[in-house]
Amino acid sequence: MAPAGLRLPKDAPRTFGIVLYTQFEVLDVFGPVEALNQISRNLADNETPMKCITFGPSTNPIRSGPSEGMGSSFSQSFVADTTFDDEEKLSEVDVLIVPGGLGPPDSERQAVIDFIQKFYHCHVEGQQNKYLFTVCTGSNLAAFRSSKDTQVPSALEGLAATTNKSAWNYFFVENKWHKATSWVANARWVPQGNVWTTSGVSAGTDGMIAWIAQVYGEDKAQFACNTMEYNRQANPDLDPFAAVYGAQDVPATEADIKWIIKT
Amino acid sequence: MAPAGLRLPKDAPRTFGIVLYTQFEVLDVFGPVEALNQISRNLADNETPMKCITFGPSTNPIRSGPSEGMGSSFSQSFVADTTFDDEEKLSEVDVLIVPGGLGPPDSERQAVIDFIQKFYHCHVEGQQNKYLFTVCTGSNLAAFRSSKDTQVPSALEGLAATTNKSAWNYFFVENKWHKATSWVANARWVPQGNVWTTSGVSAGTDGMIAWIAQVYGEDKAQFACNTMEYNRQANPDLDPFAAVYGAQDVPATEADIKWIIKT
Numbered sequence: 001m002a003p004a005g006l007r008l009p010k011d012a013p014r015t016f017g018i019v020l021y022t023q024f025e026v027l028d029v030f031g032p033v034e035a036l037n038q039i040s041r042n043l044a045d046n047e048t049p050m051k052c053i054t055f056g057p058s059t060n061p062i063r064s065g066p067s068e069g070m071g072s073s074f075s076q077s078f079v080a081d082t083t084f085d086d087e088e089k090l091s092e093v094d095v096l097i098v099p100g101g102l103g104p105p106d107s108e109r110q111a112v113i114d115f116i117q118k119f120y121h122c123h124v125e126g127q128q129n130k131y132l133f134t135v136c137t138g139s140n141l142a143a144f145r146s147s148k149d150t151q152v153p154s155a156l157e158g159l160a161a162t163t164n165k166s167a168w169n170y171f172f173v174e175n176k177w178h179k180a181t182s183w184v185a186n187a188r189w190v191p192q193g194n195v196w197t198t199s200g201v202s203a204g205t206d207g208m209i210a211w212i213a214q215v216y217g218e219d220k221a222q223f224a225c226n227t228m229e230y231n232r233q234a235n236p237d238l239d240p241f242a243a244v245y246g247a248q249d250v251p252a253t254e255a256d257i258k259w260i261i262k263t
Numbered sequence: 264m265a266p267a268g269l270r271l272p273k274d275a276p277r278t279f280g281i282v283l284y285t286q287f288e289v290l291d292v293f294g295p296v297e298a299l300n301q302i303s304r305n306l307a308d309n310e311t312p313m314k315c316i317t318f319g320p321s322t323n324p325i326r327s328g329p330s331e332g333m334g335s336s337f338s339q340s341f342v343a344d345t346t347f348d349d350e351e352k353l354s355e356v357d358v359l360i361v362p363g364g365l366g367p368p369d370s371e372r373q374a375v376i377d378f379i380q381k382f383y384h385c386h387v388e389g390q391q392n393k394y395l396f397t398v399c400t401g402s403n404l405a406a407f408r409s410s411k412d413t414q415v416p417s418a419l420e421g422l423a424a425t426t427n428k429s430a431w432n433y434f435f436v437e438n439k440w441h442k443a444t445s446w447v448a449n450a451r452w453v454p455q456g457n458v459w460t461t462s463g464v465s466a467g468t469d470g471m472i473a474w475i476a477q478v479y480g481e482d483k484a485q486f487a488c489n490t491m492e493y494n495r496q497a498n499p500d501l502d503p504f505a506a507v508y509g510a511q512d513v514p515a516t517e518a519d520i521k522w523i524i525k526t
Contacts, residue, residue, distance in 0.1 A: 016337075018339070025297070025300075026293040026296060026297055026300065027293055027294060027297035027491060029293075029339075030289040030290050030292075030293035030294075030339075031290060031293075031294070033289060033290075033339065034288070034289055034290035034464065034465075036337065037288075037289065037327070037328070037337055037338075040335040040337035041328075041335040041337065041365075043335070049335060049336060049337075050335065050337050051336060051337065052336075052337045052338060052339065054339055054340065061342045064300070065300070065304075072303040072304040072306070072312055072313065073312060073314060073315075074279075074299065074300055074303035074304065074312075074313050074314065074315045075300075075315060076281070076292075076293075076296065076315065076317055076341070077317065077341065077342040077343075077344065078339070078340065078341055078342070079324045079340040079341070079342055080340075081340065102304070164492070165492060166489065166490050166492075199492055200490075200491065200492035201297065201490070201491040201492050201493070202297075202491050202492050202493040202494070203492050226429065226504060226507050226508075227429050227463075227464070228290060228463065228464040228465050229427070229428060229429075229462055229463035229464050229465050229466050229502075229504045230464070230465040231465070231494070231496055231503075233494055239492075240494075241489060241492045244489050245489075
């Protein structure tokens with residue numbers, strides 16, 4: 001079958017980075033990536049190709065499990081294209097996708113957080129056509145400050161955001177984490193300029209379809225849905241899983257909040 | 264967060280094999296696998312664990328692309344746990360998941376087909392609690408006979424089945440392949456005893472949720488949907504993508520058809 005000959009807007013972001021780490025949640029990555037795969041292989045001949053670069057703590061195989069403390073060895077194995085310290089590759093990235101999951105384990109956690117903040121502060125903040133896109137508890141990783149400069153607010157401070165609903169009360173009621181972000185319970189995804197957060201696992205797919213619609217055009221979003229035979233949820237404010245897990249809005253309470261982007 | 268303490272029916276299948284090959288479609292694998300991941304890590308302490316084994320042509324990294332002839336290098340890298348010739352590991356498998364995709368390339372194609380047929384004929388045919396589960400064009404791979412014994416019908420001969428809708432007319436109108444199977448256009452998935460086929464890409468997730476409901480129980484299916492925040496499509500006969508791509512039923516026409524399982 002021949003490519004469909006899709007055209008992207010001039011200067012649209014085309015290079016996607018994906019953060020991998022031990023115990024990442026597989027659908028957090030491969031739902032959004034599937035939509036991008038479909039677009040990437042159906043561009044018109046004279047379009048600049050899309051590119052995908054996976055980043056990990058090393059280029060050794062990374063397992064999506066075992067799920068420590070949960071009695072399961074059910075997992076799969078992945079290899080990152082390069083590592084978190086590859087500044088050159090990172091500088092190519094227009095959109096960094098950050099999955100959630102049971103990981104990263106303590107041994108990788110700070111490196112993942114520092115990598116996300118490095119990308120955000122060096123390549124996204126104040127830029128056009130650059131995006132941080134988190135899925136599930138990837139937003140919780142993006143909400144932590146870098147250990148390299150603890151005085152600099154994290155990518156999510158001052159923003160509205162969402163995350164996994166089954167982990168919601170663990171994060172915000174039991175542990176009261178991430179108080180400098182306004183957490184929205186009834187949200188499938190929350191677009192805040194060039195920082196997009198999506199709810200748990202499957203929500204990343206709907207969020208990426210919405211991102212494609214906004215940045216590449218609605219026709220590309222519909223093309224991806226059709227080729228991946230995906231029944232899209234197009235309303236960002238509809239989230240039945242907030243009620244399932246009793247998740248309620250958590251307003252930002254830190255004194256250093258200056259603004260919440262209205263979308 | 265503590266595991267949810269799920270219990271599976273006694274003697275329920277617990278070991279899943281996954282077929283990997285160059286240019287497999289990522290969501291075909293990681294949609295169904297995500298649902299299984301969620302169950303696997305939430306079993307009760309005294310439950311027999313679930314297990315996942317990935318099989319590939321080798322244990323070298325396998326790329327989901329590049330998409331040959333489609334101008335894209337957009338892909339990710341995976342490592343199989345073992346190879347297609349690992350009879351011992353294969354004998355452990357209760358359910359083999361076969362993804363579709365642009366691959367396998369010619370160099371891997373026959374090995375993939377032979378592996379699927381070996382599993383079906385040695386471990387599924389005439390057995391209880393053993394399943395072949397295909398996603399997308401994985402059913403087209405399962406519809407070919409093994410090169411090891413070309414006189415033996417393939418896993419799909421004589422059955423009703425479905426596959427990817429955007430590729431439907433390429434397979435059945437342009438090429439008239441797989442004439443010994445009855446291809447159902449308006450199907451999200453087609454359960455035929457211990458052989459399940461699902462439609463394109465995302466349909467594999469709905470099919471696996473349905474399999475979980477039937478084999479493990481509806482409560483496990485709902486648990487998986489909630490934890491992966493998945494808006495399930497529970498009707499196997501509802502498929503808007505058949506109309507999108509003009510897919511129509513293709514009755515089996517070969518003289519050796521003996522039966523179509525009615526479900």
